[in-house]
Amino acid sequence: xxxxxxxxKGSGEILGVVSEGVLKFTGEVVxxxxxxxxxxxxxxxxxxxxxKLGEVSNIALKTTGNITGTIVxxxxxxxTEIGGxxxxxxxxxxxxxxxxxxxxxxxxxxxxxxxxxxxxxxxIGAGVTGITAAAGVASTxxxxxxxxxxxxxxxxxxxxxxxxxAAGGGGVAAGQAILNGINVISTGDGVxxxxxxxxxx
Numbered sequence: 001x002x003x004x005x006x007x008x009k010g011s012g013e014i015l016g017v018v019s020e021g022v023l024k025f026t027g028e029v030v031x032x033x034x035x036x037x038x039x040x041x042x043x044x045x046x047x048x049x050x051x052k053l054g055e056v057s058n059i060a061l062k063t064t065g066n067i068t069g070t071i072v073x074x075x076x077x078x079x080t081e082i083g084g085x086x087x088x089x090x091x092x093x094x095x096x097x098x099x100x101x102x103x104x105x106x107x108x109x110x111x112x113x114x115x116x117x118x119x120x121x122x123x124i125g126a127g128v129t130g131i132t133a134a135a136g137v138a139s140t141x142x143x144x145x146x147x148x149x150x151x152x153x154x155x156x157x158x159x160x161x162x163x164x165x166a167a168g169g170g171g172v173a174a175g176q177a178i179l180n181g182i183n184v185i186s187t188g189d190g191v192x193x194x195x196x197x198x199x200x201x
Contacts, residue, residue: 012065083112
């Protein structure tokens with residue numbers, strides 16, 4: 001299992017537990033308020049709904065994290081194997097020796113893993129950017145989705161970076177650094193996968 005896949009699976013576990021706790025707590029708070037007004041049926045319903053919604057949310061987030069992590073790992077595994085196959089094919093087509101063909105396969109696995117990791121990083125970064133642009137709010141209070149061009153890009157990056165510098169966040173630079181970090185982690189994960197595949201042979 002790769003680093004990025006493990007991180008995604010772990011994030012799903014954490015988010016699931018947090019979500020379950022928040023929903024149960026909300027149900028309990030509403031239940032206590034209802035109890036104060038003598039609405040015992042409403043209080044019980046609120047507590048039960050909070051509990052059930054929390055459990056479903058926990059399962060959904062854990063499952064999503066596991067599926068996403070598995071997809072990331074499989075993508076990098078597949079591109080690692082494709083890279084090795086292409087490297088060997090190219091070397092063989094140029095009449096290379098068996099040792100040179102094996103070296104080309106080994107290099108191809110590392111390059112293929114890195115390429116797969118970069119693709120995964122780009123997809124994750126695009127997802128983070130898209131969700132932030134669709135649901136985020138700029139420092140002016142306007143929905144980021146209502147902005148256009150450079151204003152939308154800057155607001156999106158600032159939101160990813162924890163808010164504007166004026167609001168105490170990391171601003172555009174921090175947002176870009178986070179997206180670059182995703183690519184670095186995913187590409188590094190792919191390189192490690194390629195190296196591990198070479199050690200198996």
